[in-house]
Amino acid sequence: MELRHLKYFLKLAEELSFVRAAEKLFISQPPLSRQIKELETEIGATLFERNNKRVVLTDAGKFYEKEMREVLKNIERINIQTKKIAENQSGEFRIAYVSSTFSGDISNLIQYLSEQYPYVNFRLYEVPTVKQIKALEEFKIDLGIVRAPVYSPKITTQLWFKDSFSLVFHKNLHSVQSEQEMESLSETTFVFFNKEYAPQYYDNLVEICAKFGFAPKVVHESNNISSIIQLVKNGLGVSIVPTNILKSHLSPELGFLELKSVGLFTDILLATPKEHYSEIAQKAIAFLKKV
Numbered sequence: 001m002e003l004r005h006l007k008y009f010l011k012l013a014e015e016l017s018f019v020r021a022a023e024k025l026f027i028s029q030p031p032l033s034r035q036i037k038e039l040e041t042e043i044g045a046t047l048f049e050r051n052n053k054r055v056v057l058t059d060a061g062k063f064y065e066k067e068m069r070e071v072l073k074n075i076e077r078i079n080i081q082t083k084k085i086a087e088n089q090s091g092e093f094r095i096a097y098v099s100s101t102f103s104g105d106i107s108n109l110i111q112y113l114s115e116q117y118p119y120v121n122f123r124l125y126e127v128p129t130v131k132q133i134k135a136l137e138e139f140k141i142d143l144g145i146v147r148a149p150v151y152s153p154k155i156t157t158q159l160w161f162k163d164s165f166s167l168v169f170h171k172n173l174h175s176v177q178s179e180q181e182m183e184s185l186s187e188t189t190f191v192f193f194n195k196e197y198a199p200q201y202y203d204n205l206v207e208i209c210a211k212f213g214f215a216p217k218v219v220h221e222s223n224n225i226s227s228i229i230q231l232v233k234n235g236l237g238v239s240i241v242p243t244n245i246l247k248s249h250l251s252p253e254l255g256f257l258e259l260k261s262v263g264l265f266t267d268i269l270l271a272t273p274k275e276h277y278s279e280i281a282q283k284a285i286a287f288l289k290k291v
Contacts (some may be wrong), residue, residue: 001041001042001043001117003075004035004037004146005035005039005042005281006039006068006071006072007025007072008021008025008032008035008036008039009036009039009047009064009065010065010068010069010072011025011034011046012032012036012055012121013047013048013057013061013065016054016055016056016057018032018033018050018055020112020280028247031087036048042231043064044061045060045061045064046058046061047060047064047191048061048062048111051174051213074139080274084280091117091119091120091121092120092121092122092123092141092211093117093120093121093123093143093278093280094123094124094125094140094142094143094283095109095110095122095123095124095125095141095142095143095144095145095284096124096125096126096127096132096135096139096141096143096144096145097124097125097126097127097144097145098126098127098128098129098132098145098146098147098198099126099160099223099224099225099226100147100201100225100241100242100244100245101145101147101242101244101268102126102248103244103245103247103248104247104248105247105288106124106145108287108291109118109284109287109288110122110124112287113280113283113284116280116283117224117280120280121211126142126188126224127144128197128198128223129146129147129198129200130198130199132144132146133146133150133152133155133271135148136152136154136155136271136272136273137152137154137155137273139273139276141259142272142273142276142278142280142281143207143231143270143271143272143278143281143284143285144269144270144271145160145268145269145270146268146269146271147201147266147267147268147269148200148266148267148268148269149198149200150269152269153274154273154274154275155271155272155273155274156274156283157269157271157274158269158270158289159267159268159269159270160268160269160270160288161244161268161288162265162266162267162268163242163243163244163265163266163267163268164242164243164258164259164260164265165205165208165240165241165242165258165259165262165265165266166240166241166242166243166246166256166257166259167182167185167238167239167240167256167257167259168229168232168239168240168241168254168255168256169190169232169238169254169255169257170233170235170238170240170253170254170255171252171253171254171255172235173235174188174238174255175255176255176257178255178257178258179212179260179261180214182259183212183213183214185214185238186214186215186217187217188217188237188238189217189219189220189236189237189238190205190209190216190217190218190219190220190238191218191219191220191221191228191231191232191236191237191238191239192205192216192218192220192221192228192239192240193205193221193222193223193228193271194221194222194223195221197223198223201266203239204264204266205271207262207264208240208259208262208264209233209240211261211262211264212262218238219236220236223244225241225249226249228241229241229245229249229251231252233251233253233254233258240258240259242266243256243258244268270284270285270288270289271290272285
C-alpha cells in the first residue's frame with residue numbers, strides 16, 4: 001500500500017463519484033478505478049458499492065475512511081514537526097533538576113545549548129528525584145539531574161559529581177568552628193528537607209547527626225533549598241546541606257562548615273530515558289561533566 005492509494009480512496013469517499021474524484025485528482029478514471037481495486041484487494045475488503053448510477057461507501061468503507069483521515073492528519077503533523085526539528089526551527093528540550101543542585105553551572109548549560117540550538121525551546125523544571133524518575137520513564141523530560149540512588153531499568157545515568165555535606169548556620173546565633181563542636185547543636189532547631197519529598201537525602205542528614213551523637217530536632221521542613229537557606233538566614237534554625245550549594249548561596253550572615261569526618265557523600269547523576277537517544281542530551285551531559 002502506498003500513500004497515494006489512501007489519498008485516492010479518501011477523495012472518492014468524499015465525492016462518491018469516479019468522474020468528480022478523477023477530475024480533482026488530475027487523473028483519468030481508469031487509473032483511479034485500478035488504484036481503488038488494488039487497495040481493496042490488499043486489505044481484503046470491499047470499500048465501495050458501485051454501479052452505473054452511484055458509488056456508496058460500504059460499512060467497512062465508512063470505518064476505513066474515518067480511521068484513514070486520522071492517520072493522514074498524524075502523518076502530516078509528524079512530517080511537519082520532523083522537518084522543523086531537523087532544521088532546528090522548533091522543538092522543546094526539557095531539563096529537570098533537584099533544587100539543591102541549581103547553580104551557575106545549570107544556567108551556563110542553558111546558555112550553551114541555546115547557542116548551539118537557537119530555535120529549540122529549553123524548559124527548566126525543579127522536580128524531586130522520585131518524580132523525575134517517573135517523568136523520565138514516561139518521556140516527559142529529556143534530561144534529569146537527580147540524586148542517587150536511581151533504580152529503574154528504563155533510565156540511563158552517569159555520575160556528574162560527588163558532593164559532601166556542610167553545616168549551615170547564622171553567624172550571629174551560632175559559632176561552630178570545628179566538627180568537634182557539632183554535638184553542641186543537639187538541642188538546636190534544625191531545618192530539613194521533607195522526608196516524603198527527598199527520603200534518601202533526609203535519611204542522610206539524620207545519619208550525619210547520629211555520627212555526632214545526637215538526633216536532630218527537626219522543627220521546620222521545606223521542599224526547596226533556597227527556602228531552607230532563607231529560614232537559616234532568618235534565624236529559625238541550622239541545617240545540613242550539600243556543599244555544592246555554597247556556589248550560589250554565599251551570604252555574609254551565613255557560616256558553613258564542611259563535615260569531612262562523616263565520610264558521607266551524595267552522588268549527583270545525569271539521567272536520560274534509556275530508549276530515547278537525543279543529541280542535545282548528549283551535548284548537555286558532555287558540557288556538565290566538563291565543568
